[in-house]
Structure formats: C-alpha cells, structure tokens
C-alpha cells in the first residue's frame with residue numbers, strides 16, 4: 094500500500110518542496126508552533142466540545158464556553174514552544190482573538206438547531222481511483238444534515254482573511270472531503286461546503302458539480318504522481334516562511350553557524366541512539 098495523502102501534505106509540496114521534504118520525507122519533528130495555529134487548535138477543540146454537549150441536549154451558556162476556553166489555554170500554552178511571529182503583538186491579543194471567535198460563533202448559532210450534527214472531527218479515508226492506489230485522508234471539523242437535506246461539510250477558520258467566492262469555488266480540501274463522504278451518504282445526495290471565518294463572523298459556502306469532482310480526482314492523482322516522482326526538493330520563499338517550523342535549517346534562511354549547530358546536535362543524538370542500541374544488544378546477548 095502506498096502513501097496516504099492529505100490536503101495539507103499536497104499543499105506543503107505545492108507551496109515549498111523543501112518544507113515538504115523536511116516534514117514528510119525526513120520526518121524532522123517540529124519543536125515549535127505559531128501562535129495562530131495554537132489559537133486555531135483551541136477554538137476547534139472548544140467548538141467540538143460545545144457540539145458534544147449540544148448533542149446531549151445540554152447547551153452550555155456562552156460564559157461557560159469562554160471559561161472552558163480560558164482553562165484550556167492555561168493548560169495548553171507553553172511559552173517555550175509557541176512562537177509569536179508578528180513582533181510586537183502581545184500574547185493577550187491572541188488570547189482575546191480566540192475568545193472573540195468563540196463568542197461570535199456562539200451568539201450567531203445559538204441554540205444550534207439549524208442542522209443535525211452527524212460527525213465531529215471525523216476522519217475520512219478514501220481512494221481516488223477504483224484500484225485504491227491513490228488514497229486520501231482528512232479530519233472534518235463537523236458534518237451536518239441541513240434542513241433542506243443537504244450534507245454540509247464544515248470547516249472553521251480563525252485566520253483574518255476571507256477569500257473571494259471564486260477561490261472558495263475552487264477549494265480542494267472540502268471538495269475532497271465531499272468525495273470521501275459521498276461513499277457514505279450516496280453520490281446523489283446534495284452536499285454543501287461551508288467555511289466559518291470565525292474571526293470575521295462570516296460564513297461562506299460553495300457546491301460542486303459532479304464533473305468538477307471528476308476533474309478534482311484527476312488533478313489530485315496527477316499531483317500525487319508528480320510528488321512520487323520528485324527526486325529534488327527546492328526551497329521556495331513564500332509569504333509564510335516566517336511561520337515555517339524549518340526556517341532555522343532552511344537553505345534560504347539558515348546561517349552557517351545555525352546549520353553547524355544543528356548538524357552537531359543531530360550527530361550527538363545519532364551517537365546516543367547508537368550507544369543505547371549497542372547496550373540493548375549486549376543485554377540481549379547476556380539473557
């Protein structure tokens with residue numbers, strides 16, 4: 094069985110092949126996280142929890158939701174690991190951003206009865222081809238059945254930028270999820286792709302024609318073929334370089350001193366692992 098792809102795996106290759114190489118081929122663990130990603134994860138966790146309670150018929154009050162967010166922040170925040178990339182922006186700004194996203198979402202959707210929730214943070218795994226050679230996976234923030242019968246694929250976004258409709262109409266991620274879910278809900282079931290730009294309190298949606306999904310399957314398979322055939326991975330400066338967890342070791346950004354330090358650290362780790370293995374082997378021989 095070949096590699097299972099995801100939208101983020103494909104995007105990483107498209108944005109910067111070198112980042113893709115660091116992350117998915119060399120599998121270099123990430124030791125830091127941008128504050129924006131940290132806030133996004135907390136907001137997702139709280140919304141998931143909120144809908145679990147809604148499903149039980151126990152809708153918490155908005156202040157309870159915000160309290161839970163604040164506690165989760167305290168439990169999860171690690172100043173050593175979470176980076177504020179935009180210099181001069183205080184931590185409190187991001188903490189309040191998450192709170193405002195949740196408050197706005199809650200007040201807009203209360204009492205959460207506009208659709209029946211069918212899944213929360215649901216993993217989908219599906220083939221793009223009939224032979225099952227090209228497989229995709231993803232985690233869907235929320236799946237619901239709307240009053241008009243459409244299956245809705247929801248995605249929460251905490252970023253400030255709301256893309257224009259023409260970009261959303263070509264969005265790959267949620268359309269791929271539709272391909273995965275149509276195996277479960279039926280090819281003829283109407284679907285709606287829904288983005289919640291919670292920082293702006295805006296909801297955007299889009300639908301796909303069957304031929305657009307066929308074309309998406311084909312272009313995604315082509316992209317996977319291109320990735321699998323790649324032997325070199327060029328570094329490509331992008332707007333998000335400052336958020337890249339590999340910037341320190343990137344050939345376009347790293348200083349010779351940093352590269353030498355990383356090389357020495359990695360050598361020390363490899364030597365320690367070799368010593369530990371030798372000791373394990375010796376102990377086994379004694380048994």
Ligand code: SF4
Pocket residue numbers: 109111112328329330331333334335337338339340343344345346
């Ligand atoms: S810092 Fe930029 S150029 Fe370097 S690997 Fe990351 S995304 Fe690519």
